Amino acid sequence: MLFDSHLHIVDREKLGYPWLEGAGALNRDSLYEDYAREAQRLGITDTLHMEVDVAEGDIERETDYVKGLSRQPGSLIRGAIAACRPEDAGFPTYLERVLADHFVKGFRRVLHVVPDDLSEGSLFRENLKRLAGTRLTFDFCVLPHQIAKAIALADLNPNVQFILDHCGVPAVKDGLSEVWTSGITEIAKRPNVVVKISGIVAYADPDSWTVDTLRPFVEHSITSFGWDRVIWGSDWPVCTLGGGLSTWVAATHALTQGASADERAHLYQLNAKRLWSL
Template sequence: MIVDTHLHVIDREALDYPWLSDVEPLNRDWLYKNYEREARRAGISTTLHMEVDVATSRIDDETAYVKTLSQREDSLIAGAIVSCRPEENDFSGHLESWLSDPFVKGLRRVLHVMPDDLSEQPLFRQNIKRLGGSRLTFDLCVLPRQLDKAIALVDLAPDVNFILDHCGVPDIAGDARQPWRDRITEIAQRPNVTAKISGVVAYADPESWIAETLRPWVEHTITSFGWDRVVWGSDWPVCTLGGGLLAWVAATHALLEGASEDEKAKLLNANARRIWDL
């Protein structure tokens, strides 16, 4: 069974998403009940919700909303990676609340749509270092050109467990293998970084990709990080831009042909259960 470490629920009646109107294919409700049906069909047994960059004033509301979803009978949701603003002065106050709530498994500040120097701000770096030694992970969602800044952040906080989202967001459709390939190799040398095998179907040509299209990107990420430092994510509903959840799960199984049962188990569930105590 699969642990999905990257589900986004979008409910426009419940929350505000400032960015959504600029992404027309996703500009509608993507509710948990719709995800759950496909997830169960795909063999997903446990899910972590990933923050959806809601309006800053609604961050706590998003966490509360997702928690209500987790409390439904037989819900797949076992925890949440919540939104944060390390560049703001009130981060430390929020951190105390997150640490006291076992439902909160980690944090993320979306970086790939922000100015490249955001993670270089002194307050941002100071607040990320506050996570050192805690159970909370920090997801890095960066473009290939930003991977060097992600590496610098990781090096400044060696006691923080970082999760690199979406294989480092490669441009698969454009076959842009550099600097992505070299920087994945480099960031993987940091033992406090785990790679998330997710998102890649949205970066390939939606009309023509097949499992073999994704193989060089997925295999390089897994080879660089090793089987003990990779987890799997659906990136639903963003994965619908490249064929959807069931297509991505099927491609994943095709890409894992030849891997041992132990290696498959580590990627698909065991590593996630260990990292987030699921």
Template sequence: MIIDTHLHLIYRQRLSYPWLADVPPLNADFTYETYAREARRLGILAALHMEVDVAEADIEAETVMVEELGKAPGSLLVGAIAACRPESPDFPAYLDRVRANPFVRGFRRVLHVVPDELSEGPLFRENIRRLGGTGLNFDLCVLPHQIEKAIALADLAPDVSFVLDHCGVPDVKSGGYDAWKGPVAEIARRPNVTVKLSGLPAYGAENWTLEDMKPYFAHVVESFGFSRMVWGSDWPVCTLGGGLSTWVGATQALLSGVSPDDTTRVLAGNARRLWKLA
């Protein structure tokens, strides 16, 4: 069984996605039905929806839409990682509303599209600390040179569980291993941080191979181990680097030789524990 912890759905008639205009290959509808058809063939039996950086006014509407899709009979959707604005004084009230909804399993604020100093603001940090004790995790989406900002958040809120998206966004295409490996090893020293094996296909060259991915996979294994690693498709962004089937196949190849217990942890067990899934 595979639990996909990083699924994006795009419904342009229902929500506004300001960033899509700058990424023509993704400026289209990517529906649950399209994803589920392929996912079921690959052994993906559950999925968490990851917020898609919708317009701020649509943040809560996105959660409502995804929850509707999750209520359909036989739906793969078991929860949502919702967008948030920890820099806003309205965050505490938003958190209270979200805590009342068990479908929401965590939060994300994409940090590589905002000024670096945003996450250093006292209000942002105070609101991140509010997640302690709520059972809601926080996904960190940062570039390698910003991982130090993510480390600061993890240190400021040691009782909050953080997830480092996309293995820390290495620049696989341009050979960014050396600039990435040190910051990843450093953030892995924080026991409250889990790494997400996701995103790599989109960062590789158009003709990337498994050999290109192996050093990055080996380093996150060395840094985090298999007990602090979860898997995500990053669909439909993964279509920029081959698609869902290609990424699942590459993942299985990377995990070849890994013990059955550790493989199960990466593909499903750790996700169950981290997001309290049935």
């Protein structure tokens, strides 16, 4: 059974998504009901909603919207990873509100869509330190050449739990690169970082990838971090760019066929449940 740590829901009637206009095939509604129907057939029993870079004024409305979905009978949603703006002076007040709401399990600030120096700003770093000692995690979504930026933040905040999304966003269709390989090896040395095995089908050639195309990226990530520091995510609906949810779940099972039952259980659900005390 699978714990999905990375579900995106897009409902354009309820929230604003400025980035969607240039998102091609993703510029559409991707509703919870569509995800849940397929997920339940695949053995996905739990999921966390991952923020979808909504319009800044909709950040807290997004959390409320997802919370409403979680209250539906039989809902798979167990919590949310909320958007945040650590670069803003209002972050401490926002953090106080979030800490009072146990539905929110962590934060993400997508860093590959902003200037590289954003995460180097003093206010950003000061605010990130406020997560130390809280129950909140922080997701990194960075490109391979930005992994060094993530490493710097992890080193500055040894008491904050970080999660590296999508195996560090490798350009799968271009093959292994030294920048990605060495970056994964280095960031994995930080005990306060785990890696999310997710998203990579969207970075492969949609017409030609196979399990063997993905294998080097998954195996290097797991070997570097170890089975106790890996979690699984669907990255739905982005995974539809590379075949869809069922295809990604099938590929996951094929990629982990040689692992022990205990190792698979840690990747599939146990590590996530421990990470967020679920």
